[in-house]
Amino acid sequence: MKVFSWVNIVALTGLVAVQAQAADLTISCGAVGAELQLCKEGVAIWEKQTGHTVNVISTPNSSTERLSLYQQILNAQSSDIDVMQIDVVWPGMLASHLADLHQYLPEDATQGQFKALIDNNTIDGRLVAMPWFTDAGVLYYRKDLLEQYDKPVPETWQQLTDTATTIQQGERKAGHDRMWGYVFQGRAYEGLTCNALEWIDSYPNGGTIVNSQGDITIDNPDAAEALKLASSWIGTISPRGVLNYTEEEARGVFQSGDAVFMRNWPYAWALAQSDQSDIKDKVGVAILPKGGENGQHVATLGGWNLAVSKYSQHPQLAAELVAYLTGPKEQKRRAIEASYNPTIESLYKDQQVLAAVPFFGTLYKTFTSGVPRPSAVTGDNYSRVSNAFFNTVHSVLAGSVEPEQGLSNLEGELKRIKRRHW
Known part of the structure; x- marks a missing residue:
């Protein structure tokens, strides 16, 4: 460590x-x-x-x-x-x-x-x-670039993917070859649990890994769909290096003017607006996208x-x-x-x-209404649950396992943890 x-x-x-x-x-x-x-x-x-x-x-x-x-x-x-x-x-x-x-x-x-x-x-x-x-997690965006390319703030994750792709391609053609569409916290650690919970729970039936009654709910089609879309970002609108990003690595790329969108916490606002920032007065903040038209906007608490x-x-x-x-x-x-x-x-x-x-x-x-991670219901075993979750998500993002298989394996691992510990 x-x-x-x-x-x-x-x-x-x-x-x-x-x-x-x-x-x-x-x-x-x-x-x-x-x-x-x-x-x-x-x-x-x-x-x-x-x-x-x-x-x-x-x-x-x-x-x-x-x-x-x-x-x-x-x-x-x-x-x-x-x-x-x-x-x-x-x-x-x-x-x-x-x-x-x-x-x-x-x-x-x-x-x-x-x-x-x-x-x-x-x-x-x-x-x-x-x-x-x-x-709570929020979406940072380059309001100057969205205006330049005549794009609205994305409402869904698919819209974010499409808009990020369009602007990234346009900026690279214009000579900004370091531009990326989206950066987030993709390292295998608690920050990835926060990001991935937002992706999954934003879909209609994605759930929150473990529900408030202690039932393990992670192995479902909506959760798989969320991770499938997220894995498509790696190497396309997100650099492969995002698999080792924490909050500060993501902020560094965005604040240097090399990303269109960023998921981060509110603390990044004051730094992005500082005199030392390359993007001062070019940044907007919005609620995170939802998982399709029937999904919901979700921010991890x-x-x-x-x-x-x-x-x-x-x-x-x-x-x-x-x-x-x-x-x-x-x-x-x-x-x-x-x-x-x-x-x-x-x-x-x-x-x-x-x-x-x-x-x-x-x-x-x-x-005031962010989605909590399932720490209350899992108690002392939350760290085991979160570790299993973020390691599985990281493997899916890295292309080591398909979403459906990864979630099936994760459900089995969480059931073993539940039998032994909670």
Whole structure:
């Protein structure tokens, strides 16, 4: 597994603990886009207000690698990290290692937060994390190119395929030989689970891999149709290298002006609109396409939370840091400066926020009604389910297996996981 060097430091030498002796707390933050810089800035404000010091450590961009890292640290009952940034699908998996924030925060700490996210983070009556920012997949597009080629924003995945093909061919004939039609997160990791769930569930009967009753539903004709279309993109409107893209690789291609469409999270907006971007003021954001005229627009629910390790030596102080970073003032700053979706409902009506990120208003329902990954129903076994799913999808995209056979094999594997583990 490729992980940052500090992972081995944590696991093998405890150097992080030594570094942290000079600080009151240690927090681990993501480094996708502007995440790490924003985290450092928010922490610095809290340090100035309280007089405490915080050691900020970055984690791998891949959420799959980040989960493995956290599991190593928590299973060792290490006190090296006080506050952890955790994915929306992890509370159930990590709950036994996380502090109950109800014990450290005032009763009104969750007031104004989206109830669904608080419910998601409450395991057996214990609030194991506070929502920090929410997410849902969106479609980025080059509005200048769609206008030039007289094409509407695609409503279906087939329309996206056709429009991407037309514009890619036209741009290459005009001398832009690096232009691609569509980039997304195609690496075999959690990001591909998010993308592929959007493809499959956007078809009328594609389903959500495992339904809310725990029934395995993935082996069906609509799911196969979705993956068949997606596999046709590889090497045509999407580079073969997309099979190793995470969020940042996709953003790099799109932001350099070398793609017509991109699927990504809202954080990419502020970066695409920055002065350093080659496509500033040329970008539009829309809801993701649906699977045919009878399908539905689907966006996978994402988002990240802040949790306090049960093994922290300073749980009260750590909880106070979490409360500040997830509070309205800090969430508003992050929304305006870097287009991170707030988890506080009132901020979606804040005029300063809407001026900075207009699609927070137009796509509000997308962010509040995203399709969840089947983590609640599969519990501790979600990582096994997701790994089996994204590895199968990756094999289909790579051309190693046909969609129907891949989904049949996947259904059998998920049934084995269910018999043994859930």
